[in-house]
Amino acid sequence: MDMLSDNPTTIGIIGGGVAGMSCALWLRQLGYTPIIIEQQAELGGQLRHLQRINRWVLGHPNQTSAALAQQYAAHILQENITCLCNVELRQIACADNDFNISLNHQGQQKAIAANALVIATGARVVGAEMFTDTPGFSTTAGIGFYPTDHIDKLAALAGKTVVVIGGGDNAHFTAKDLALAGAKVHLLIRNQPKARVTIRRDVLELSKQGSIVEHLGVGIAAFQQIGDSIMITLSSGESLTADYVFARLGFAANTDFLQAFTAFAGINKTKGYIQTNNACQTSIKRVYAIGDAANAEHQSVVNALAEGARAAQAISEEMAS
Numbered sequence: 609m610d611m612l613s614d615n616p617t618t619i620g621i622i623g624g625g626v627a628g629m630s631c632a633l634w635l636r637q638l639g640y641t642p643i644i645i646e647q648q649a650e651l652g653g654q655l656r657h658l659q660r661i662n663r664w665v666l667g668h669p670n671q672t673s674a675a676l677a678q679q680y681a682a683h684i685l686q687e688n689i690t691c692l693c694n695v696e697l698r699q700i701a702c703a704d705n706d707f708n709i710s711l712n713h714q715g716q717q718k719a720i721a722a723n724a725l726v727i728a729t730g731a732r733v734v735g736a737e738m739f740t741d742t743p744g745f746s747t748t749a750g751i752g753f754y755p756t757d758h759i760d761k762l763a764a765l766a767g768k769t770v771v772v773i774g775g776g777d778n779a780h781f782t783a784k785d786l787a788l789a790g791a792k793v794h795l796l797i798r799n800q801p802k803a804r805v806t807i808r809r810d811v812l813e814l815s816k817q818g819s820i821v822e823h824l825g826v827g828i829a830a831f832q833q834i835g836d837s838i839m840i841t842l843s844s845g846e847s848l849t850a851d852y853v854f855a856r857l858g859f860a861a862n863t864d865f866l867q868a869f870t871a872f873a874g875i876n877k878t879k880g881y882i883q884t885n886n887a888c889q890t891s892i893k894r895v896y897a898i899g900d901a902a903n904a905e906h907q908s909v910v911n912a913l914a915e916g917a918r919a920a921q922a923i924s925e926e927m928a929s
């Protein structure tokens with residue numbers, strides 16, 4: 609087995625998205641040896657797939673998220689930070705506050721000894737699994753689950769009837785984009801709308817104008833494919849027929865994998881998101897969690913960047929004490 613590091617200041621970072629990269633950079637500047645452990649072939653996480661201009665990062669007014677991801681990854685390489693991509697974690701054990709990680713890296717077994725671990729495994733879009741028990745779902749085609757998958761269809765959907773399912777920001781943004789593109793939109797919200805004030809206001813304005821029809825407090829009882837259309841039966845008994853359906857069902861933390869490793873036994877979570885204190889420490893000594901994996905509420909690039917920095921500083925203080 610290839611032993612990657614016995615440096616006493618090695619910090620293992622699981623996840624090579626923005627949060628993991630930011631933490632690695634800060635640890636490097638603070639004199640530590642970070643190792644990024646990433647399951648995908650490249651660094652960048654969710655940002656790599658987002659070709660839209662990201663309007664929320666100060667100083668990068670015209671850049672897409674994918675371009676930001678490339679820039680961040682290039683910075684990590686420039687700093688000569690060790691990155692193991694295409695990794696499958698095999699074992700993570702803790703002994704005397706140190707962590708022994710066994711992994712498969714591109715077909716080779718490797719081991720890392722680390723003094724602290726940072727979990728930066730992000731979140732994923734909740735998708736079709738939510739409807740596996742809903743009658744008719746398995747035989748219905750044409751339901752989009754990814755938050756931006758309506759964008760390249762906007763022109764084609766002008767004049768069509770579209771159902772959007774969900775009550776959060778992404779459902780509201782999708783409904784607004786479609787309505788402005790000329791579609792007739794039905795927005796189905798199971799409980800109460802949870803979108804931010806500004807986007808909620810825009811949707812209410814479009815509702816007043818008649819291009820969005822809201823259905824509040826309704827669930828989906830069944831789907832049925834009828835030719836190229838989809839009929840949705842609501843829990844109220846009403847039915848809607850649409851040319852296309854976009855479901856915006858929220859996000860789930862990528863933290864299920866923790867259960868497989870003894871080092872993380874009993875780690876505290878809330879609805880799958882890892883609980884942390886202000887210093888990004890989890891309920892397990894020397895285990896930190898940052899970015900989307902630890903945040904249901906503040907999922908953004910700048911939050912991920914900031915938490916990477918905070919965790920690195922907290923690790924530095926813990927190691928010095």
Ligand SMILES: Cc1cc2nc3c(=O)[nH]c(=O)nc-3n(C[C@H](O)[C@H](O)[C@H](O)COP(=O)(O)OP(=O)(O)OC[C@H]3O[C@@H](n4cnc5c(N)ncnc54)[C@H](O)[C@@H]3O)c2cc1C
Pocket residue numbers: 622623624625626627628645646647648651652653654655658661662663664665673695697728729730731733754755756862865898899900901906907908909910912
């Ligand atoms: C459609 C969409 C649009 C968005 N738009 C914006 C926007 O405009 N502005 C903005 O600021 N934010 C936006 N966000 C949110 C932003 O992308 C995230 O908040 C940010 O990328 C989170 O970074 P992260 O590093 O915490 O997680 P991620 O980017 O999810 O990275 C986690 C990494 O961990 C890896 N990983 C997971 N499990 C394992 C494992 N077991 N072993 C090893 N590696 C693992 C993953 O492969 C991934 O590379 C958007 C998100 C989505 C989905």
